[in-house]
Amino acid sequence: MAKLALIVTSEKLDKLFPAVTLATTAAISGWEADMFFTFWGLLALKKGYEPSSVSEDYQEYQDMLAGAIDSGTMPGWREVLEQGGRETGKIKIYACSTTLGLFGMKEDDLETFVDGVAGAATYLGMARDSDVSLFIS
Amino acid sequence: MSGPPLIALSQAMSGGAVPSQVVKLLATDPAAPMDVKEWTASVGHKLLAVEKAGGEVFEIYVEVME
Structure with a gap:
């Protein structure tokens, strides 16, 4: 079966939603999907942190998006992932080990649904074994 | 159910649908017929029909296969 590997570098909702939607669509189509959260994407996996804003370029869509999620028209990103x-x-969800160090975080600071911590070389290995590899930025 | 129609369909199919049962999906997403066609082909279910139910709503019928 096909395999998807994707890099998530931002916790902004306009980056997070496409990433989780693609991974979930792959998974329900029978694909494997490896997600590698790095740099500011890692914040989405931090315990007690709730991504809630869109990128500065798309500020005018912030209220619309928040409204769609609050009203239930659109499921939240964790819900899509689940x-x-x-x-x-x-x-499978991996947190970038280098970013963990950079942000002064430990594995214990991450949500329990995180499958593991990995480095760039490990991600490249996952990507090499995949059919589709994407960088969501 | 709200959200991406394919995810809703997949949940309905895995949540108790049995072989030869037909699941009806109501979707306002204009890409839903194309996405469901691609998805059923990849997971092995059978797309029976796509009907325009009036307005922007599609009625999509999928038969659950073994």
């Missing part, structure tokens, strides 16, 4: 991840078991 729909593909928890039910299929095909999504």
